[in-house]
Amino acid sequence: MESKKTVLRNTKQKGEILKVLEMAKGPLSIKEIYELSRKNLDNLGIATVYRAVNHLMERTIHENPSSGRISRFEASRHHHHHFHCKQCDRVYDIEICPIPLDKSPKGFTVDTHEIILYGTCSDCNSKAR
Template sequence: MDGNIIDTVMARIKERGGRVTVQRLAIINVLMRLDHPTAEEIYHFMQDDFPTLSFTTVYNTLKSLKELGVVHEHYQDERSRFEITEKPHHHFHCMKCDKLVDIEPDKISVDLDPDIKAAFSPLESKVILEGICQSCREHDRASLEDGRPL
């Protein structure tokens, strides 16, 4: 993401009646630097620059940015990961290293049964594939070849 995303995000916050605060800007900057972070990861990342910042403030700011439609929350294993994105997309979750990877929407297709469409009127679909990422598979293969435990 580039510098224009910050302008877009700030405009969206203002359009929806929100205020652009120092905490919001700082968290937006962290979201742009980290890959699908949890609230805890954002909090720890910000500690050096904002030593008086509380975890509650980080969490509440993320929730308010989500309500403003600026941040997307992905629930995973009893915790949430956050991201700023302009376009909908799917994800792959590595069950070994816990990484969450973006997948372009045109790489996965979802065909809904007409009964589902009629019963629920879905507006969008989000797919999360789960498995073991290539990096973890390569690490496991190298460990087996070297006789090291996985």
């Protein structure tokens, strides 16, 4: 019976972590996932977040490979790009795609692409004034 409790608890925790990732406006660090998930699960531990993220990476989330000094994760969703703030290291989703894939060189096949814009976010710009 104890193992069933553990499975249920882990499922609830993974569900909350996935919900946090799906609602995020951009890729999140483990610390951000932990802090946001704890709002609904006060007994959540950081080690559980690492385990859950590793488990969810096999199915529904992926690591954002070029988002800066800190690993960041996001739910697998629709096609989008990113803006990376070099001041606070946060990453934001950009919902537009400026690349017309039909303009690829003749004979080339594009499987996927990623665009990351680097600069300063509005929060950091406000603090600098």
